[in-house]
Each structure stands twice: as structure tokens, then as C-alpha cells.
Amino acid sequence: MTDMETASSLLENYDALLARAKELVILMTASGVLEWDMETKMPPRGIILRSQQLSLLSQFAHRLGTDPVIGSLISKIESDPGFGELNEVQRRNVHLIRKNYEEQTKLPEKLVAETARQRAIAIDVWKKAKASRDFSLFRPELEKVVDLKAQAAVMLKDVKGSPTPYDALVDDFEPRMTAAQIGPIFDELKAGLISITQRCQASPRQPNPGVLERFVPMDVQRRVAESLASFVLYDVKSGQAGGRIDETEHPFTQGYYDDVRITTHYHEKNPTSSIFSVLHEAGHATYEQNLPGGWMYQPVGAACSSGFHESQSRFVENIVGRSTEFWSFYLPKLKELTDGAFADVDLGSFVRAINQVKPSKIRVEADEVTYCLHIIVRFELERDIFAGKVKVSELPQLWNEKYAEYLGVKIENDSEGVMQDTHWAATYFGYFPSYALGNVYSGQILHAMERDLPDWRNSISRGDFSPVRGWLREHLYSLGNLYDPTDLLRRVTGEDINVRYYLDYLRSKYGELYGF
Ligand code: ZN
Numbered sequence: 001m002t003d004m005e006t007a008s009s010l011l012e013n014y015d016a017l018l019a020r021a022k023e024l025v026i027l028m029t030a031s032g033v034l035e036w037d038m039e040t041k042m043p044p045r046g047i048i049l050r051s052q053q054l055s056l057l058s059q060f061a062h063r064l065g066t067d068p069v070i071g072s073l074i075s076k077i078e079s080d081p082g083f084g085e086l087n088e089v090q091r092r093n094v095h096l097i098r099k100n101y102e103e104q105t106k107l108p109e110k111l112v113a114e115t116a117r118q119r120a121i122a123i124d125v126w127k128k129a130k131a132s133r134d135f136s137l138f139r140p141e142l143e144k145v146v147d148l149k150a151q152a153a154v155m156l157k158d159v160k161g162s163p164t165p166y167d168a169l170v171d172d173f174e175p176r177m178t179a180a181q182i183g184p185i186f187d188e189l190k191a192g193l194i195s196i197t198q199r200c201q202a203s204p205r206q207p208n209p210g211v212l213e214r215f216v217p218m219d220v221q222r223r224v225a226e227s228l229a230s231f232v233l234y235d236v237k238s239g240q241a242g243g244r245i246d247e248t249e250h251p252f253t254q255g256y257y258d259d260v261r262i263t264t265h266y267h268e269k270n271p272t273s274s275i276f277s278v279l280h281e282a283g284h285a286t287y288e289q290n291l292p293g294g295w296m297y298q299p300v301g302a303a304c305s306s307g308f309h310e311s312q313s314r315f316v317e318n319i320v321g322r323s324t325e326f327w328s329f330y331l332p333k334l335k336e337l338t339d340g341a342f343a344d345v346d347l348g349s350f351v352r353a354i355n356q357v358k359p360s361k362i363r364v365e366a367d368e369v370t371y372c373l374h375i376i377v378r379f380e381l382e383r384d385i386f387a388g389k390v391k392v393s394e395l396p397q398l399w400n401e402k403y404a405e406y407l408g409v410k411i412e413n414d415s416e417g418v419m420q421d422t423h424w425a426a427t428y429f430g431y432f433p434s435y436a437l438g439n440v441y442s443g444q445i446l447h448a449m450e451r452d453l454p455d456w457r458n459s460i461s462r463g464d465f466s467p468v469r470g471w472l473r474e475h476l477y478s479l480g481n482l483y484d485p486t487d488l489l490r491r492v493t494g495e496d497i498n499v500r501y502y503l504d505y506l507r508s509k510y511g512e513l514y515g516f
Helices: 002-006 010-040 044-066 068-079 088-106 109-131 135-160 165-171 179-202 218-231 271-289 306-320 324-337 347-354 371-386 392-407 432-452 456-461 466-475 485-493 500-514
Strands: 243-247 253-256 259-264
Touching: 010 044, 010 068, 010 088, 010 243, 010 253, 010 259, 044 068, 044 088, 068 088, 088 135, 109 135, 135 165, 135 371, 135 392, 165 179, 165 371, 179 371, 179 432, 179 500, 218 243, 218 271, 218 324, 243 271, 253 271, 259 271, 271 306, 306 432, 306 466, 306 485, 324 347, 324 456, 371 392, 371 432, 432 466, 432 485, 432 500, 456 466
Parallel strands: 243 259
Antiparallel strands: 253 259
16 A cells, blocks of 8 residues: 555556556456356355355445545546646546545445345335235335435535436436436437327237247247347357356346356247347347457446447347348248247238337336337436425326326236336436437437448348447447547437437338338
8 A cells, every 4th residue: 555655656646546446347347246146046045145245245345446545546646747648548547436436435334334224125025015016015115215315316416516416316327417408308209209109009000919929948049049149249159258148037237348148038938038138138248348458447448328238238139139131131040940930920020020019017028119108207207206396105196197198008006007117126216217318329329320331231131240240349339438428429429319310210110110
């Protein structure tokens, strides 16, 4: 430690700071592997030991990130007369380390510990309340979560310079994005999505989802998953592989650069469920794996935000994975791999079935068009809770009213309503908007890509994903976390956030499928 304190030159201080950041990254990736193992391989009795391991590692990470040495290195670096000579990457690294340091040191340890404890209780009670369809059981625990998050939000608002406490929570996932910006974007998105949904529903040309109901044994689905991974250039097989696919109840992605793993869930009677999970998670995984290698271990060598992450998973799952071009290449392959299970299905019926637009009650089962309406309901409620306009006790009724208004569905009980997601019990307020922002970004990224690669759809129908990957790598992945989301979007697309491109993409795609 004394070495670092006596280091005099700017670059020595900078290197010392980056060495700290690297240790933090390595520690966090170790926690990540333990979390992955907990969901995939751990025997049931391991849970107590595992929670101790994870809790100790998170204490170490907190200590490492809030070490006063970091604060002192940052002030030495920033007050150095040569600070302006640091390059853009170096200054961004200092900024990101300072942001993390200030946010972590601002929150009292008591509040952090209490929130962690309440999180575990709230998730447990949420599971029971959801099983017994009883919101009154969950309500007091959710009220405590909201109260703790509100305290944190007020403190973080000052550190982050966010306009409102809720904005400080959003900033954790989508840096510097605010509810005042998101509100009008989502209003426009909502109007556009409702109109597209209504046109699809009014069309006489309805898909037949029955063509997707085929029995495909699990080991066959595993081979399909591997072949999809190889299509999107996510290596899970070779001697140099940096990925793997395992099985969990809910699919997720976990990892960093050379070791990024995904999971899926195989339903034997519904094989397309895993197909789209694998494409979605592989979109997350390949974003992580194609970040600039030279920036590994540096704060700048990370993905930009949750919204950008989701833009990549949805891009691969929907824009590529649910396109006619992809299936003109892949349906014959699927027929071959599944040994005739889809033998009688033609391309047109298949593509219409996987793109069926049908408003539903459950977010995770939603189609591409109605998905963001689910998110907008959650955003509006979260924003109003933290603005003091809505009480936790009012959530079920408001939820049901919004579902009736935006999606035209009648929620029968709170388990299929306000209690369907784990996010709020898990304290992730401010996370939901990034799902819908990701879709909006994906529309803009698509528009920008089409200017450079007008032929990209033909490459996909030839089974070649590499031009798309190459473009994303060059224009998006190579920038890592060098910019906040708004600035990154401008760099990649030349424009500020704009809903038009995503809506145009949907109108053109679904207009063709439904004939309007
Ligand atoms: Zn995702």
C-alpha cells in the first residue's frame, strides 16, 4: 500500500488504480461462476455453504471497491497537472472507477446489509404469495423493499446528479437515462405497438401455431441448440471454445470474455421455446465475447448498459432469428436434425407461426410486438411509486387496469398480474425500462447496419452470419463501455434515441406477415 501512496507520477498512479480495478473484475467473475454453478450443477445440500461463499466474496468486493487507497489515487490523478494528457480511454476508466467508488462509499453499510436481508425475505415470501395468489401476504415485504430502495435512491441521486430518486435507480442499469426522457419515448412506442397489434388481430390471415407443436426429445434439442450456437458464431464445441450451454428453469447468460456460458430450458412438446432462448442468450454471450480484447480487466472493457445488452439479445433472437431469411436457411436443417418432426411444415406457415401476435398476460411468453407493452406497464408503475404518486397497496388494481387498456386482457388474479415477475422482490427497481429501450436501440442499430450492409438478409439466408457479426463488432462491440448509452447510440447510429426505426421495422415485417 505504501508503494502506491508514494508513487509520484501520473501514470504510476493510473496503473496502480487499474490494478485495483482488475482485482475487482477477477473477484466478480469468480462470484459469477459460483452463481452459475448454483443454478446448474450444485447439489441441493450445497446451498448453505454456497450462500456463505457468495456473501464473503461480495464483502471482499465491497471492501476492494471502497478502499480509501482508491479515493486517494483518484484525487491524485485528477489533480495532476498532466491529467488532461491522459487519452480518452484512460479518462473514461478513471471516471468509471470514481463513479463506482462514490456510489459504493455513499451507501451506509447498514442500509446495504438490510437491503440484502430484506431481498432474501421478499423473494421467499413472493414465491409463497404467488403460489397462493395472495398479494396481501407479499404487500408488507414489498413495502419494506420500496422503503429501503427509496432511501438508497435519495442518497444516490446526489452522488449521480440524477434529477429524481427514481432516475438514480434507472442509472444503475442505463447510465444517465431519466424518466423524463423515457416517458415520451414509451408513450410513442405504446401508441405504435397498440396500433400494430390491432391490425394483426383484425387481419383475416391468422397463423396456425399448431404447426409448432411437435415432440422433439431432449437430446435432439441439445443438438439443435449447438447448431444454433454455431450459426451465430458462439463456440461451445471446439478445443478453443469460450462458451457452453447448460439447462436451468429460466434461461440466463453468465460470464466475461473467454468464458461466457448460457442456459436454456428444453420443453419436449414445444421445441421452439428453447430455439429462441438459445438465440436470445447467445446474443448476450457474443456481445460479451466480442468486446475489445485489449480492454479486458479495465472498466472500459465491459458492455455499455443493460439496454444495450438487451438490444443485442433481441437482435439475434427476433430481427435475425424470427426472420424469413434465417428460416429459409435453417428450416431444412431443423427438419434434418429433428428426424422428420417438422417434415410436413412449409416455410411460410412456420415463419407466420413463430411470429404470431397475440396479447397475453405473461411478459415472458409475449410475442415480439406486444412485449414492450408489458414493460411500459411496469415502468409507469415504478416511476409513480418513487414519485410518491402510487402506493404499493394500489399496485394490483392499477396493474390490471393498464393490462386491460394497453393489451386488452383481463387479469384474473395477482399471480398472473402484479406478482408474475421476481424483479421487484429482488430489489431491481429501475431495471425494467432497459428491456424496452433495448428494443428501440435494436431498431436504430438495424437501420444503421442496413446502410452499410444492404445485402445482410441475403447473407443470413445463405447461412452466413459473419457480415452481421463483423459489422456489430466494428461499430458497437469495439467501443465497449467507452460511452454512456445516449452517446454510444449517437456514435453507432448518428442519431439520438428515436422510436421510429423500431416501429418501421415492425410495421414492415408484420404488414407482410399479416397482409396489411
Ligand atoms: Zn435478455
